[in-house]
Amino acid sequence: xxxxTLDTPAALIDQARMERNIARMQQRMxxxxxxxxxxxxxxKCLEVARAQASAGACGxxxxxxxxxxxxxxxxxxxxxxxxxMAPSKxxxxxxxxxxxxxxxxxxxxxxxxxxxxxxxxxxxxGFEVLIEVDTDGHRAGIRPQQDVLxxxxxxxxxxxxxxxxxxxxxxxxxxxxxxxxxxxxAEQERAGCVQAAxxxxxxxxxxxxxxxxxxxxxxxxxxxxxxxxxxxxxYVFFDLVMHNVxxxxxxxxxxxxxxxxxxxxxxxxxxxxxxxxxxxSRDRGTSAQQRDYGYGLPCTLDGAPLDGWIMSGANQxxxxxxxxxxAAPAPAEDLRARFPIGTRLRILxxxxxxTGAQFPEYFAVSETGATAAWKRFYxx
Amino acid sequence: xxxxTLDTPAALIDQARMERNIARMQQRMxxxxxxxxxxxxxxKCLEVARAQASAGACGxxxxxxxxxxxxxxxxxxxxxxxxxMAPSKxxxxxxxxxxxxxxxxxxxxxxxxxxxxxxxxxxxxGFEVLIEVDTDGHRAGIRPQQDVLxxxxxxxxxxxxxxxxxxxxxxxxxxxxxxxxxxxxAEQERAGCVQAAxxxxxxxxxxxxxxxxxxxxxxxxxxxxxxxxxxxxxYVFFDLVMHNVxxxxxxxxxxxxxxxxxxxxxxxxxxxxxxxxxxxSRDRGTSAQQRDYGYGLPCTLDGAPLDGWIMSGANQxxxxxxxxxxAAPAPAEDLRARFPIGTRLRILxxxxxxTGAQFPEYFAVSETGATAAWKRFYxx
Numbered sequence: 001x002x003x004x005t006l007d008t009p010a011a012l013i014d015q016a017r018m019e020r021n022i023a024r025m026q027q028r029m030x031x032x033x034x035x036x037x038x039x040x041x042x043x044k045c046l047e048v049a050r051a052q053a054s055a056g057a058c059g060x061x062x063x064x065x066x067x068x069x070x071x072x073x074x075x076x077x078x079x080x081x082x083x084x085m086a087p088s089k090x091x092x093x094x095x096x097x098x099x100x101x102x103x104x105x106x107x108x109x110x111x112x113x114x115x116x117x118x119x120x121x122x123x124x125x126g127f128e129v130l131i132e133v134d135t136d137g138h139r140a141g142i143r144p145q146q147d148v149l150x151x152x153x154x155x156x157x158x159x160x161x162x163x164x165x166x167x168x169x170x171x172x173x174x175x176x177x178x179x180x181x182x183x184x185x186a187e188q189e190r191a192g193c194v195q196a197a198x199x200x201x202x203x204x205x206x207x208x209x210x211x212x213x214x215x216x217x218x219x220x221x222x223x224x225x226x227x228x229x230x231x232x233x234x235y236v237f238f239d240l241v242m243h244n245v246x247x248x249x250x251x252x253x254x255x256x257x258x259x260x261x262x263x264x265x266x267x268x269x270x271x272x273x274x275x276x277x278x279x280x281s282r283d284r285g286t287s288a289q290q291r292d293y294g295y296g297l298p299c300t301l302d303g304a305p306l307d308g309w310i311m312s313g314a315n316q317x318x319x320x321x322x323x324x325x326x327a328a329p330a331p332a333e334d335l336r337a338r339f340p341i342g343t344r345l346r347i348l349x350x351x352x353x354x355t356g357a358q359f360p361e362y363f364a365v366s367e368t369g370a371t372a373a374w375k376r377f378y379x380x
Numbered sequence: 381x382x383x384x385t386l387d388t389p390a391a392l393i394d395q396a397r398m399e400r401n402i403a404r405m406q407q408r409m410x411x412x413x414x415x416x417x418x419x420x421x422x423x424k425c426l427e428v429a430r431a432q433a434s435a436g437a438c439g440x441x442x443x444x445x446x447x448x449x450x451x452x453x454x455x456x457x458x459x460x461x462x463x464x465m466a467p468s469k470x471x472x473x474x475x476x477x478x479x480x481x482x483x484x485x486x487x488x489x490x491x492x493x494x495x496x497x498x499x500x501x502x503x504x505x506g507f508e509v510l511i512e513v514d515t516d517g518h519r520a521g522i523r524p525q526q527d528v529l530x531x532x533x534x535x536x537x538x539x540x541x542x543x544x545x546x547x548x549x550x551x552x553x554x555x556x557x558x559x560x561x562x563x564x565x566a567e568q569e570r571a572g573c574v575q576a577a578x579x580x581x582x583x584x585x586x587x588x589x590x591x592x593x594x595x596x597x598x599x600x601x602x603x604x605x606x607x608x609x610x611x612x613x614x615y616v617f618f619d620l621v622m623h624n625v626x627x628x629x630x631x632x633x634x635x636x637x638x639x640x641x642x643x644x645x646x647x648x649x650x651x652x653x654x655x656x657x658x659x660x661s662r663d664r665g666t667s668a669q670q671r672d673y674g675y676g677l678p679c680t681l682d683g684a685p686l687d688g689w690i691m692s693g694a695n696q697x698x699x700x701x702x703x704x705x706x707a708a709p710a711p712a713e714d715l716r717a718r719f720p721i722g723t724r725l726r727i728l729x730x731x732x733x734x735t736g737a738q739f740p741e742y743f744a745v746s747e748t749g750a751t752a753a754w755k756r757f758y759x760x
Contacts, residue, residue: 008466009760041696063658063697083697084642086388086654087722108643111721139698140643140652171695262464263488263520272520274466278443279760282662282734315551316421316733317443317463318519341491342467353696354662358737360759378758379740380389380659 001363001371003258003301003344009275010258011359012346013374014303015366017254018236019051025218025235026055032224037061037080037211039233042353045362046074047374048236061231065092066380072101080104080211082167082231084132084140087115090125097125104164104209108132108141113152117159128164129156130209131200135192136172136185144195153205165209166200168193169231173216177246177290182220189217194226219247237352240297244289250297250305255356256346257296258363259319264335271321271339273298275347277314281354295319296347303346311347319347381743381751383638383681383724389655390638391739392726393754394683395746397634398616399431405598405615406435412604417441417460417591419613422733425742426454427754428616441611445472446760452481460484460591462547462611464512464520467495470505477505484544484589488512488521493532497539508544509536510589511580515572516552516565524575533585545589546580548573549611553596557626557670562600569597574606599627617732620677624669630677630685635736636726637676638743639699644715651701651719653678655727657694661734675699676727683726691727699727 003012029036038052041063049060049071059078062068068079069092077100081093085105096103105127107113113129120127131152134141142149156163170189176182193212200207212224213231215238224230237255238248259275280295295311298321308327313320321339339345349355356362357378363371383392409416418432421443429440429451439458442448448459449472457480461473465485476483485507487493493509500507511532514521522529536543550569556562573592580587592604593611595618604610617635618628639655657675666673675691678701688707693700701719719725729735736742737758743751 005468007472007760008468083654084652086640086642088385088388088640092387109716109721111716112642115721134645137648139693139695139700140645260466260468262466262492265514265520272464274463277663277734278737282664282731283657284662284664313519315519320519336489336491341489341495351662354657357658358758378738380387 002369003365006258006363006371008258008260008344009279011356011362012256012258013237013362013364014254014256015364017252018048021235021238021252021254022052022055025232026057028219029230030056032221034224034227035229037229037231038236039063039082039231040067040071042233042236043356043376044378045374045376047364049076052236061233064380065089066377068096068101068103070377072096072099078102080130080167080231082106082169084108085112085116087112087119090116090119093127094123094125097127102128104128104130106130106132106167107152110148110152110155113155117156117161120161121159126162128162130165130167130211131196133166133168133193133196135168135189136170138172139169141168144192144199149196149199150203153200153203157205163206165207165211166193166196167209167211170212170214170217173214174241174245176216177244179220179246182216182246183222186217186221190221190224190227197226215242216245216247234352239352240293240348240350241285241289244286244291250348253348255352256299256348257355259345259347261339261341261343261345263341264339266335269322269335271335273319273321273345274317275319276317278316279358280311280314280319280347280349281351281358283351283354285350293350296349299346299348301344301346382749383745386638386743386751388638388640388724389659391736391742392636392638393617393742393744394634394636395744397632398428401615401618401632401634402432402435405612406437408599409610410436412601414604414607415609417609417611418616419443419462419611420447420451422613422616423736423756424758425754425756427744429456432616441613444760445469446757448476448481448483450757452476452479458482460510460547460611462486462549464488465492465496467492467499470496470499473507474503474505477507482508484508484510486510486512486547487532490528490532490535493535497536497541500541501539506542508542510545510547510591511576513546513548513573513576515548515569516550518552519549521548524572524579529576529579530583533580533583537585543586545587545591546573546576547589547591550592550594550597553594554621554625556596557624559600559626562596562626563602566597566601570601570604570607577606595622596625596627614732619732620673620728620730621665621669624666624671630728633728635732636679636728637735639725639727641719641721641723641725643721644719646715649702649715651715653699653701653725654697655699656697658696659738660691660694660699660727660729661731661738663731663734665730673730676729679726679728681724681726
């Protein structure tokens with residue numbers, strides 16, 4: 001199958017761009033002297049994770065136990081499940097442990113820590129547990145200076161659980177867009193997580209792993225002293241949100257949605273394609289950024305952005321392409337002539353994690369134009 | 381499995397509510413003297429479609445050829461594919477036709493009509509074709525008074541294609557919220573579609589089917605004279621957007637996401653659950669309505685809404701529950717005591733079509749609390 005014959009909509013991976021993105025992040029982590037533990041929640045695809053491992057990544061990060069199970073089955077054993085553990089998920093985690101998976105769990109409160117510890121002891125599970133640290137106030141975690149950090153650490157140690165370290169995620173970096181602000185956030189993330197590790201060690205508790213990360217802070221960090229590993233996910237594809245944050249060029253975005261023109265509303269200047277929000281996702285992440293791409297940025301089939309066009313609207317299976325607000329209208333343009341029925345376009349997504357999730361498979365496109373189907377899984 | 385033991389997040393269908401919603405719409409269509417052709421894009425689930433057929437629905441509407449293929453395999457033959465036909469999809473459509481599927485295609489322009497007609501003749505496909513009519517300016521279709529309506533009709537007839545009728549979808553009704561505005565939109569949808577049918581017939585062209593529909597206009601229509609069938613989808617589950625539009629009570633919403641409390645940020649008044657945007661979808665459809673529910677409305681396990689709470693934020697696998705903006709804060713409230721780790725909640729979604737799409741299966745919950753897994757498919 002080629003871009004001319006694939007059924008649309010289809011999720012395309014530009015393999016050359018993906019490999020370049022992987023190499024760039026790996027080189028950066030090598031320079032900073034830390035391990036890269038990629039977050040596979042972005043792609044949920046074995047071929048993508050294998051490319052990351054081939055470039056030097058160690059272990060993986062997952063957002064669901066389903067991801068842990070799928071990747072463990074494929075041979076990955078060093079897996080960090082980076083969402084606060086729910087007691088009801090412990091039996092599934094145990095099944096992985098008992099098959100030899102070095103599954104690392106995360107807690108950020110006494111009650112979850114106690115539940116994990118009691119279960120661990122009752123079943124001899126041998127979980128490694130990390131304490132989640134809140135370094136940017138955007139989500140979960142214990143702030144580095146809070147008393148409860150040590151309380152959780154002592155509880156785990158006293159119950160005989162292996163306290164493996166600390167982890168944090170400065171997701172607030174997604175809201176920034178200047179090099180200085182990003183570097184400051186990276187330092188805040190680093191310093192907060194290292195502070196938490198030092199407090200645990202000063203209290204006589206073990207803390208081998210100091211895990212930080214988000215794609216923007218990974219690129220922006222001036223130094224990562226005291227950090228042992230970085231987790232990042234979306235860098236593998238990048239997207240329009242990351243472009244607005246300032247960590248990639250449009251030409252780096254490796255994921256796009258192949259779509260076909262199915263109609264026009266000539267008087268309104270609309271081109272209608274067969275990729276709506278079911279294909280692009282409902283993610284409107286660029287709406288609060290300095291440049292709003294609607295539901296995506298249309299490009300020609302060879303990947304050149306259509307200057308002045310966005311996907312301004314989306315129904316479930318209809319996308320509406322129109323001129324960017326403020327862009328000069330093209331009143332004399334014959335849309336039927338420029339975009340005939342059947343024309344194929346590639347739409348760059350706002351958010352690669354959300355758009356990828358809509359598809360059962362990706363089509364990896366090589367530099368020769370050949371495509372290969374790469375399965376993607378979903379669910380929990 | 382019960383609501384206490386299902387893995388979370390999980391998509392739940394309250395079966396009693398769903399059956400009530402189905403009966404209500406069917407009764408309304410019976411009163412108006414039209415056929416109900418439900419849109420199966422909402423649920424993409426055989427068990428749901430069977431419940432609609434049992435109540436009296438005739439045929440189905442689909443938004444993708446994948447849906448057509450899945451439902452045809454399950455025994456459905458009268459299928460309207462309600463998205464403008466792309467020429468590249470004709471071979472898949474032919475495969476369905478040649479197996480006996482009474483597949484109805486839609487066109488809204490000369491070029492697509494010509495492509496369908498030439499293919500139809502070349503392959504003896506015997507497609508039935510409907511012309512899409514634009515009655516509300518929100519998406520695709522030919523306006524009832526445009527010359528091109530007759531041009532498309534003549535082209536199809538002259539090429540020997542079976543012109544089956546006209547169809548329209550007043551999706552702009554989603555933006556309304558008063559009974560009068562909805563009734564006016566329903567009349568605009570009806571009148572425009574009937575006008576198009578009358579113009580075709582006056583020109584000597586056949587037009588048996590006059591198909592209209594959206595959930596809000598189906599309920600709001602004062603009369604449907606001249607209409608033969610109504611298409612509607614989301615009514616089967618309803619959602620918070622439909623509640624804001626005014627066509628259902630909160631107690632009618634049959635789809636919810638089962639989630640587990642995994643943490644708190646006590647000082648911010650946040651409860652963190654294991655259902656983020658991957659479970660709820662990124663749909664923020666209520667953000668532009670009179671009441672914004674964030675990413676969803678949390679309810680107790682038995683379905684009672686938590687007054688003054690919404691899911692105010694979402695990461696991929698984290699949902700943040702907090703007080704509604706403007707609702708009195710609960711500064712003295714001990715969130716750990718009210719929502720202990722492991723607490724299960726049900727979150728009502730903004731948009732049932734988008735939320736359902738995130739899950740490989742639903743769990744249908746009977747009035748006894750028993751659950752049954754109902755498979756849901758996705759992709760194109």
